Amino acid sequence: MIKKLYIDNYRCFSNFELTLDPLTLLLGPNGAGKTSVLEVIDALRQFISEGLSVEALTPAQSMTRWNTRLEQRFSMSVELGFEEFVYELVVKHTPDRSKRKVLTERLTCSGTQLFHFDEQAIGHLCDDNGTERAQAPFDWSRSTLGVLRSGPDNTKLTQFRDWLDRIQLVRPNPRSMESRSEKSAALFDPSLRDFAGWLRGRFEEDPSGPYGLVEELKQVLDGFVGLKNLSLGGDLRRLEVQLRSSEDTESFPGKPYSVAFDELSDGQKLLISLYAILLLSLSTEKVLLIDEPDNYLGLAEVQPWFNRLQDVLLTSGGQTVVVSHHPEILNQAAAQSGRWLSRPGNAHVRVRPFREIADKFEGAAPNAEIIARGWTE
Amino acid sequence: MSGPAQVIILGEDTAHVGSLYRAVVDHFGVPRRRVRKCPIAGGRGDAKQYVLRQIPSEIQLRRRGPNSAALIVAMDGDGVNEDQRIGEVAARLGAEGMREIDPLEPVVILVPCRNIETWLHFAQCAAVDEETDYKRGRRSTWSSNDLDLVGRAIAQTPPPKPEAPPSLANARKRLCQKLSLSR
Numbered sequence: 235m236i237k238k239l240y241i242d243n244y245r246c247f248s249n250f251e252l253t254l255d256p257l258t259l260l261l262g263p264n265g266a267g268k269t270s271v272l273e274v275i276d277a278l279r280q281f282i283s284e285g286l287s288v289e290a291l292t293p294a295q296s297m298t299r300w301n302t303r304l305e306q307r308f309s310m311s312v313e314l315g316f317e318e319f320v321y322e323l324v325v326k327h328t329p330d331r332s333k334r335k336v337l338t339e340r341l342t343c344s345g346t347q348l349f350h351f352d353e354q355a356i357g358h359l360c361d362d363n364g365t366e367r368a369q370a371p372f373d374w375s376r377s378t379l380g381v382l383r384s385g386p387d388n389t390k391l392t393q394f395r396d397w398l399d400r401i402q403l404v405r406p407n408p409r410s411m412e413s414r415s416e417k418s419a420a421l422f423d424p425s426l427r428d429f430a431g432w433l434r435g436r437f438e439e440d441p442s443g444p445y446g447l448v449e450e451l452k453q454v455l456d457g458f459v460g461l462k463n464l465s466l467g468g469d470l471r472r473l474e475v476q477l478r479s480s481e482d483t484e485s486f487p488g489k490p491y492s493v494a495f496d497e498l499s500d501g502q503k504l505l506i507s508l509y510a511i512l513l514l515s516l517s518t519e520k521v522l523l524i525d526e527p528d529n530y531l532g533l534a535e536v537q538p539w540f541n542r543l544q545d546v547l548l549t550s551g552g553q554t555v556v557v558s559h560h561p562e563i564l565n566q567a568a569a570q571s572g573r574w575l576s577r578p579g580n581a582h583v584r585v586r587p588f589r590e591i592a593d594k595f596e597g598a599a600p601n602a603e604i605i606a607r608g609w610t611e
Numbered sequence: 612m613s614g615p616a617q618v619i620i621l622g623e624d625t626a627h628v629g630s631l632y633r634a635v636v637d638h639f640g641v642p643r644r645r646v647r648k649c650p651i652a653g654g655r656g657d658a659k660q661y662v663l664r665q666i667p668s669e670i671q672l673r674r675r676g677p678n679s680a681a682l683i684v685a686m687d688g689d690g691v692n693e694d695q696r697i698g699e700v701a702a703r704l705g706a707e708g709m710r711e712i713d714p715l716e717p718v719v720i721l722v723p724c725r726n727i728e729t730w731l732h733f734a735q736c737a738a739v740d741e742e743t744d745y746k747r748g749r750r751s752t753w754s755s756n757d758l759d760l761v762g763r764a765i766a767q768t769p770p771p772k773p774e775a776p777p778s779l780a781n782a783r784k785r786l787c788q789k790l791s792l793s794r
Contacts, residue, residue, distance in 0.1 A: 598672045607647055608617070609676045 235553045236275065236521060237318070240309035243298045245270050248582035252573065256547050259567055259588075260557045261605070262575035267583040268557040269405075271575075272523040275555075276403040276424075278308060278323070282380040283398045289375065294331040298582065304329065305337065312397065314519065317344050319394050321379075335374040341394060348391045351378045361387040397519055404511060405525040408500035411507065413472045415463075422511075424525075429507045430473035430495055434463050436514045447513050454538060455505060456480065459490045475506070500530045508539055512546050520552040528560040536562040561602030568592065568601040574610060615641065615717055615790050616679035621649040621669055623658035626727050626753045626761070627685035633762025635683070639786070662686050666700055667707040670718060681717035681790045688724035688741070693778055696722040719789050724778040727761065733776055734760035741776050 236254045241247035246267050260268040280286040292306050304327045312319045319341065326337040339351040346364035351357045357372040359382060367387065372378040384392040407425040418435030419428055437444050444461060451458045459476035466472055473495040479488055495503065508527055516522055528536045540563050547554060558564065564572070572588030591610050592601055604610065618635050622628040628648050635641045649669065652661035666684060673682045686696055697720050701711050712718045723730050728745040731753075739745070767775070767783045 595672065595675045598668060598675055603672075604676075607619070607676065607680070608645075609680070 235313045235519070236310060236555075237313050238309075238311040239271065239275065240307065241271075241274055242305075242307040243301050243303055244274065244292070244296055244306050244308070245298065246577060246583050247274075248298050248301060250583050250585070252585055254553070254555060255571060256553050257544060257567070257571045258555045259563065259572040260555060260575060261559075261564065261568060261572045261588055266575040266577055268575055269525055272403055272405075272525055272555060272557060274308065275310070275401060275521075275523055278310060278321070279398045279401045281323075282321075282377045282395065285376055285380060287375055288325055288334055288336050292325045292327075292334055294327065294334075297327065297331065300581070304331075312394070314393060314397055317390070319343050319390075321394070323377075336377070337374075339377060339379055341379055341391060343390045343394070348388065348394075349379055349382065357382075359388065359391075362390045400519050401521040401523065402515070403523045403525070404527070406504055406507060406527060406529075408503040408507075408530055411496060411503050413474070413494040413496040414466070415471050415473070416469050426507050429503075429510070430463075430471070433461070433473060433510055433514075434471055436510070437463060440514075444514075447510055450509055450513060450542075451506060454509065454535065455502065461506075462492070464492075475502075501532055501535070504530045505535055505539070509542070512539070512543055516543075516546050516550050516552040516554070518551040520550070522552065522554045524554060525557045526559065527556065528558055528563060533562070536560055537566060540566060561600070564602040564605060565600045568605075572601075576610065578611065615681035616677065617641075617645045617647070617681065618790070619647050619649060619669065619673065619680060619682045620685075621662060621665055621682065622651065622685040623662055623687060624651050626731075626758070627687075627723075629753065629758040630727065630730075630761035630765060631683055631685055631721070633758050634765040634786075637759075637762055638766030638768055639790075659686055659689070663699060663703050667704055667709055670704065670712070671709065673718065674716075678717075681719070683719045683721065683786070683790075685721045685723065685727070687726035688722050688778065689726055693722040693724060693781060696720070717790050719785050721765075721782045721785065722778055723782070724776065729776055730761050730764055730779050731757055733779065734764040738774065739776055741778060 235256060239252045239254065241250045252271060260271055262268055277291055281291045297306060306325045308323045310321045322340045324337040325334055327334040336351060337353055341349045347360050349359055351372060355371055355374045356369050357378045358366050359368045360366050382391065402421060403424040404426065405424045410425045410427040411429050412427060413430055415431035415434050417431060418438055419431040420435060422428055422432040448460050457477045457480055459478050462474050462476065463471040464474050474492040475495055475498060476490045476492050478490045481488065511522065543554060568588045569592040573585050574588045574591060575583055575585050577583055591604060595604055618641050620628050620631045622631060628651060632646060632648060635646055636643050649665065652658040662684065669682055673680055688696060700720055704711055724741040725744055726746055728749060729739050729741060732745040733739045764779060765782055771780050771783065
């Protein structure tokens with residue numbers, strides 16, 4: 235679980251520190267940096283796990299506009315089991331800001347250094363006890379941590395990298411979701427465009443998983459019967475949703491019928507995908523970063539899904555960071571889990587627990603009403 | 612004279628809330644983004660009782676919120692005069708254990724007498740009194756033009772006519788005094 239995130243001199247973040255819980259709601263007006271927080275976490279994952287270059291991670295325009303410093307800093311404290319990992323990255327730009335390099339990169343575990351890339355571009359690899367085992371020059375344009383070989387004496391470093399692969403960003407766009415899949419996918423695209431391929435993978439991986447999902451969806455989607463992957467020849471499959479009319483008349487005989495997933499309404503597609511992600515993806519040490527999951531959902535669907543999310547978090551040991559403006563979510567959980575992000579004077583992002591704001595009103599109005607009135611400062 | 616940074620409007624129906632919205636936005640110059648309409652009673656029983664029930668929580672909320680937020684409440688007289696309606700509000704606050712509205716507190720109670728249709732009738736250049744029920748025989752929905760007319764009448768643009776109903780003249784006076792609203 236990510237316990238703390240630190241960002242300095244990046245976009246609108248200057249010396250910004252955010253503490254996170256198993257469930258954290260990022261709240262605030264438009265342009266307050268909520269989505270950027272999710273993007274930073276996901277970008278750090280890509281930097282280490284997918285070989286994203288430092289150019290792509292921190293282009294010149296990512297530097298805080300009103301800041302003249304040339305160094306950007308990121309730090310993430312992560313609790314895995316009983317250990318606390320701290321990952322630190324410093325990127326340095328040239329004075330004309332045309333080039334940049336990794337200045338330092340470091341990983342510690344409960345205070346013991348596991349890896350350090352220093353200012354001379356030398357990588358120092360340590361064993362699990364912190365004893366340096368090797369050093370060599372590395373490329374300063376990418377993460378060195380990401381390219382180190384796993385071995386029996388650096389299991390903690392491997393544990394951290396494996397955990398990074400469990401971070402997933404979700405920015406659902408139901409209009410982009412497709413029914414067809416050419417292969418099963420281990421991860422989904424943030425927009426959930428390839429949701430069908432991801433779900434296909436879950437069907438293959440764990441036949442019991444989709445059953446639980448189907449039973450859940452029967453309760454939340456009127457007339458829902460089941461899901462199936464229809465073969466279209468070769469590897470091509472089409473995700474179909476079986477529905478049934480609740481009326482059993484001559485004109486509506488009540489027999490199940492199938493529709494392609496992308497024939498459903500935006501709200502129905504999103505509802506199915508959100509429950510699927512919750513039930514089939516959120517597990518121990520999983521981190522879901524969900525950006526405005528409620529945009530297309532009917533009012534009656536938001537709280538049941540959010541309640542389910544809270545239930546799953548309690549039992550799964552996973553973590554979720556949710557960006558939301560939805561009154562149903564704000565009223566239910568902002569006081570307990572909310573972090574209020576704002577940019578007074580259009581300057582850098584500030585954050586404080588939403589509880590501080592809610593306490594002032596002592597329940598005189600729902601959280602959403604306090605926010606809607608702008609009484610948050 | 613500067614106006615309030617924010618205005619909250621509570622009224623019996625869309626005629627009250629819509630007219631006051633037009634008045635504060637179009638004539639008193641409060642930015643649209645800083646005006647918030649409270650939900651109206653709709654089908655939730657007697658509209659006047661609904662407003663009376665909401666007033667304590669709205670005042671309590673306003674007292675905890677920023678000082679620059681003003682609350683405007685509109686309730687028809689409907690056979691009761693302005694002082695009596697305002698007295699009902701005071702009694703309701705007392706029953707809730709709340710202190711009464713301070714003279715310097717930006718909370719305004721407006722009481723169209725006999726009802727807001729009286730103001731509309733006047734705004735349509737007709738002679739009115741505060742005893743006749745002009746709601747009778749009139750369609751219940753208000754047009755955008757109706758809201759504009761009453762909004763302008765509340766702000767009294769052009770300046771008040773001597774024949775204006777006293778409750779309308781008082782409304783303008785209270786708004787100006789208590790909200791420091793100025794055109």
